[in-house]
Amino acid sequence: MGSLKIENVKKAFGPVEVLKGINLEVTDGEFVVFVGPSGCGKSTLLRVIAGLEDSTSGRVVIDGADVSATPPAKRGIAMVFQTYALYPHLTVKNNMGLGLKQAGTPAPEIDRRIGIASSMLSLEPYLERRPAELSGGQRQRVAIGRAVVREPKLFLFDEPLSNLDAALRVNTRLEIAQLHRRLKATMIYVTHDQVEAMTLADKIVVLNAGRIEQIGGPMELYNAPANEFVAGFIGSPKMNFIDGARLGETAKTIGVRPEHLTVDTKSGAWKGTVVHAEHLGADTNLYLDCEKAGLITVRIFGVYDAEPGATLYATPDPAKTYRFGADGKVLK
Amino acid sequence: MSTATRSLPRTIGAHAILLTYTAIALFPVILVIMNSFKSRAGIFGAPLTPPTPGTFDLIGYTTVIGQGDFTHYFQNSLVVTVASLFFVLLFGAMAAFALSEYRFRGNTLMGLYLALGIMIPIRLGTVAILQLMVASGLVNTLTALILVYTAQGLPLAVFILSEFMKQVSDDLKNAGRIDGLSEYTIFFRLVLPLVRPSMATVAVFTMIPIWNDLWFPLILAPSEETKTVTLGAQLFLGQFVTNWNAILAALSLAIMPVLILYVIFSRQLIRGITSGAVK
Numbered sequence: 001m002g003s004l005k006i007e008n009v010k011k012a013f014g015p016v017e018v019l020k021g022i023n024l025e026v027t028d029g030e031f032v033v034f035v036g037p038s039g040c041g042k043s044t045l046l047r048v049i050a051g052l053e054d055s056t057s058g059r060v061v062i063d064g065a066d067v068s069a070t071p072p073a074k075r076g077i078a079m080v081f082q083t084y085a086l087y088p089h090l091t092v093k094n095n096m097g098l099g100l101k102q103a104g105t106p107a108p109e110i111d112r113r114i115g116i117a118s119s120m121l122s123l124e125p126y127l128e129r130r131p132a133e134l135s136g137g138q139r140q141r142v143a144i145g146r147a148v149v150r151e152p153k154l155f156l157f158d159e160p161l162s163n164l165d166a167a168l169r170v171n172t173r174l175e176i177a178q179l180h181r182r183l184k185a186t187m188i189y190v191t192h193d194q195v196e197a198m199t200l201a202d203k204i205v206v207l208n209a210g211r212i213e214q215i216g217g218p219m220e221l222y223n224a225p226a227n228e229f230v231a232g233f234i235g236s237p238k239m240n241f242i243d244g245a246r247l248g249e250t251a252k253t254i255g256v257r258p259e260h261l262t263v264d265t266k267s268g269a270w271k272g273t274v275v276h277a278e279h280l281g282a283d284t285n286l287y288l289d290c291e292k293a294g295l296i297t298v299r300i301f302g303v304y305d306a307e308p309g310a311t312l313y314a315t316p317d318p319a320k321t322y323r324f325g326a327d328g329k330v331l332k
Numbered sequence: 333m334s335t336a337t338r339s340l341p342r343t344i345g346a347h348a349i350l351l352t353y354t355a356i357a358l359f360p361v362i363l364v365i366m367n368s369f370k371s372r373a374g375i376f377g378a379p380l381t382p383p384t385p386g387t388f389d390l391i392g393y394t395t396v397i398g399q400g401d402f403t404h405y406f407q408n409s410l411v412v413t414v415a416s417l418f419f420v421l422l423f424g425a426m427a428a429f430a431l432s433e434y435r436f437r438g439n440t441l442m443g444l445y446l447a448l449g450i451m452i453p454i455r456l457g458t459v460a461i462l463q464l465m466v467a468s469g470l471v472n473t474l475t476a477l478i479l480v481y482t483a484q485g486l487p488l489a490v491f492i493l494s495e496f497m498k499q500v501s502d503d504l505k506n507a508g509r510i511d512g513l514s515e516y517t518i519f520f521r522l523v524l525p526l527v528r529p530s531m532a533t534v535a536v537f538t539m540i541p542i543w544n545d546l547w548f549p550l551i552l553a554p555s556e557e558t559k560t561v562t563l564g565a566q567l568f569l570g571q572f573v574t575n576w577n578a579i580l581a582a583l584s585l586a587i588m589p590v591l592i593l594y595v596i597f598s599r600q601l602i603r604g605i606t607s608g609a610v611k
């Protein structure tokens with residue numbers, strides 16, 4: 001009861017084409033995350049799904065019905081915004097109930113749903129307060145609650161956590177994951193935070209400049225990126241890209257993730273000097289300037305003592321080395 | 333006791349400048365009010381001194397209240413000002429919302445067209461307006477004045493309000509749309525309360541020229557029934573003798589209603605934006 005199909009959706013603002021033909025299928029109960037660099041069209045795509053923006057061409061199908069001409073309120077969706085967007089003049093309770101009231105739901109039913117949602121999100125003590133009297137985290141929970149009470153077919157989240165501080169972000173992320181498990185609803189979530197994408201998603205959609213680069217599960221994207229963009233976008237620190245010609249390879253570019261490199265003080269494939277070391281406790285990031293490979297990042301698990309200027313040898317794991325052709329695609 | 337941002341000499345300096353400015357700005361007003369309580373001889377003998385027991389005289393006020401239909405003139409002024417203000421704010425805000433919220437062909441052009449009135453004084457069109465009013469039988473009605481003042485106030489209102497409406501969070505409006513609110517509800521319940529301070533600013537800027545205007549009442553509605561206060565005060569300005577007591581008293585009285593309206597709007601200005609909607 002919550003499937004979504006997007007067929008060749010294009011969106012242009014004047015002469016600027018922001019979405020260049022998006023095709024996507026989301027099955028019922030799936031948690032799909034859109035990631036991509038800033039300005040790639042994630043929010044625009046979400047707004048097209050919500051009906052807040054008309055697509056220039058293409059179809060949006062929710063639950064088998066073409067909704068291209070349906071107003072947002074009738075699409076059976078709920079949206080959570082980055083800036084919370086609570087109604088300042090209404091109490092928490094009325095904020096959550098307004099959509100149902102507009103739809104003509106009987107009052108006892110509205111109260112029942114608000115009761116369930118507010119206990120789920122621990123909002124009971126705040127029901128009579130106004131948004132101005134809540135903290136940022138509480139406001140975002142109210143915004144999520146407002147979506148939950150509508151019992152939508154489709155939840156849409158547009159970077160809901162990016163205004164929260166780091167600790168609160170982790171908590172709220174957990175709450176959203178639990179919410180998905182309990183409601184078993186279809187959710188679409190926009191973020192440019194990799195950790196959110198990797199931890200929440202059943203399926204990640206990587207967007208770049210208005211096009212889908214790859215769709216797949218988190219591990220699929222990590223282990224088998226389709227092209228250089230996805231390889232560089234998923235994973236932190238970023239994958240090292242080395243000019244194939246410098247290594248005497250036929251491929252245009254060679255990619256190795258920092259965690260798939262090992263270092264040794266005596267021997268190895270690429271000799272280099274330590275430029276900088278970042279000690280994070282659980283792991284250490286080393287920046288090496290190599291004679292053959294140029295500047296690369298190496299991620300070592302645990303503590304590793306290396307002074308800038310020291311000579312080290314880095315060796316890539318041959319099974320986890322990616323080869324990209326001139327068009328950026330992975331060579332098999 | 334000085335802090336990083338405040339030191340005694342600087343505070344004194346700032347206050348001295350502000351107080352001087354206030355004194356200069358208030359001087360004519362005080363002069364008018366002061367002299368309105370004096371006898372004719374007192375006004376001409378010592379215009380700059382406050383009323384003394386010797387010069388104190390309420391003759392001005394008794395003339396104003398006794399002669400002519402001054403309460404009626406007041407009522408006319410008030411009706412015209414409040415009604416024009418209401419329409420300027422309503423239509424101005426609606427046009428501003430449309431311009432800032434909806435993308436349609438000719439949006440920018442329409443905005444420029446609506447703002448044109450800021451640069452072209454409406455009085456240039458007096459003859460045409462008079463002909464129009466004669467043709468539609470609106471001469472000597474308050475409606476004529478209300479229509480003209482609404483037209484006069486709209487350009488600035490649209491211009492200022494559309495700037496402020498652009499700053500209202502899109503997310504909030506979109507949240508309303510998803511909850512099934514109509515565009516009118518979004519406009520009246522979500523957007524207007526958030527731009528209330530700018531509405532108050534526009535109200536103040538619109539109100540004062542309307543209240544003080546002499547031109548259009550004189551041309552469009554000079555009849556006894558439709559006279560406004562400013563026009564009514566002309567009664568005492570004779571070609572040979574001018575009843576200064578009555579004029580000063582009428583002007584002093586005319587300040588009151590604007591002052592009250594101003595206090596109402598400036599409270600709105602200060603009360604500030606309903607915060608907590610976003611961030």
Ligand SMILES: Nc1ncnc2c1ncn2[C@@H]1O[C@H](COP(=O)(O)OP(=O)(O)OP(=O)(O)O)[C@@H](O)[C@H]1O
Pocket residue numbers: 013018036037038039040041042043044045192
């Ligand atoms: N109303 C609009 N008019 C013109 N251009 C727009 C409009 N809305 C968005 N754009 C353009 O569309 C592009 C995509 O915007 P969008 O908001 O979808 O990006 P995004 O992927 O959500 O980025 P971010 O991660 O920064 O939120 C941007 O280049 C933006 O400038």
Ligand SMILES: [Mg+2]
Pocket residue numbers: 042043044
């Ligand atoms: Mg966005």
